[in-house]
Amino acid sequence: MSLDPSFVGRTYPPTTPYQVGREKIREFATAIGATDPAHHDPQAARALGHPDVVAPPTFPFVVTMAATQQIVDDPDLGVDYSRVVHGDQRFAYTRPVVAGDELVCVNAIEDVTTRGGHGFLTTRTEITTAAGEPVVTVWSKLVVRGEG
Amino acid sequence: MELPTRTFRVTRADLVRYAGASGDFNPIHWSERTATKVGLPGVIAHGMFTMALVGRAVTEWSGAPDAVVDYSVRFTRPVLVPDDDEGTEIEVAAVVREVTEDGLTRLDITATCRGEKVLSQARATVRTAG
Numbered sequence: 261m262s263l264d265p266s267f268v269g270r271t272y273p274p275t276t277p278y279q280v281g282r283e284k285i286r287e288f289a290t291a292i293g294a295t296d297p298a299h300h301d302p303q304a305a306r307a308l309g310h311p312d313v314v315a316p317p318t319f320p321f322v323v324t325m326a327a328t329q330q331i332v333d334d335p336d337l338g339v340d341y342s343r344v345v346h347g348d349q350r351f352a353y354t355r356p357v358v359a360g361d362e363l364v365c366v367n368a369i370e371d372v373t374t375r376g377g378h379g380f381l382t383t384r385t386e387i388t389t390a391a392g393e394p395v396v397t398v399w400s401k402l403v404v405r406g407e408g
Numbered sequence: 409m410e411l412p413t414r415t416f417r418v419t420r421a422d423l424v425r426y427a428g429a430s431g432d433f434n435p436i437h438w439s440e441r442t443a444t445k446v447g448l449p450g451v452i453a454h455g456m457f458t459m460a461l462v463g464r465a466v467t468e469w470s471g472a473p474d475a476v477v478d479y480s481v482r483f484t485r486p487v488l489v490p491d492d493d494e495g496t497e498i499e500v501a502a503v504v505r506e507v508t509e510d511g512l513t514r515l516d517i518t519a520t521c522r523g524e525k526v527l528s529q530a531r532a533t534v535r536t537a538g
Contacts, residue, residue: 316467317463322431348529349455350480351478
């Protein structure tokens with residue numbers, strides 16, 4: 261699997277805003293067994309100083325997974341998605357995601373390497389509000405397994 | 409300092425629920441047929457589901473759902489989830505590596521399934537001041 265190394269440093273246009281819904285946060289929190297009232301009850305979240313229910317730490321991946329399709333689907337880069345496994349994942353938060361956020365992703369390709377027949381693609385996604393307020397930076401390293 | 413170990417049971421039903429909640433419908437997380445066809449021993453948990461459970465442990469240890477300022481993992485081994493009522497278990501442990509003067513606590517985290525590490529370089533920084 262050979263990925264085109266000239267893609268390093270490339271950035272993509274901002275994505276269409278993602279509307280963070282209160283029920284989506286509740287559904288996500290329930291799916292991972294997170295019972296803290298701040299994930300479910302707006303009053304509890306307000307008591308912590310947030311405008312609405314607070315998303316668990318890995319929730320932003322729901323937003324970036326869809327957003328980074330614009331990279332993975334780029335035919336010139338050469339990712340065979342059926343051979344992709346998740347290598348590394350990192351989140352650096354300015355603040356937690358809360359219900360009511362309107363989030364925009366700007367994707368960048370931070371690194372592309374091929375080693376031992378496998379391709380490695382590191383993406384960085386800056387998530388901001390539609391007004392430009394920084395929320396969280398998300399890094400994903402995808403491994404494109406070589407044939408055989 | 410070591411934090412109390414947490415154990416999370418994971419069944420196929422949990423994977424289906426997580427698929428729906430996260431939007432990740434990759435069939436290797438629910439279809440034995442697809443999983444074995446791509447060379448896996450069976451259905452495996454979403455890596456991000458494991459990361460979410462560990463994130464839960466981190467927020468519960470820190471005592472606040474909004475305390476995490478940095479969180480990173482490397483996925484090293486898949487979590488196999490058998491098609492039975494017991495499923496499998498993920499055990500999560502952590503040690504405090506550093507407490508900074510500005511109120512941040514850095515944790516080194518270990519996550520294992522059936523005695524084998526499923527994550528490496530798992531680290532979280534949580535805000536503990538105030």
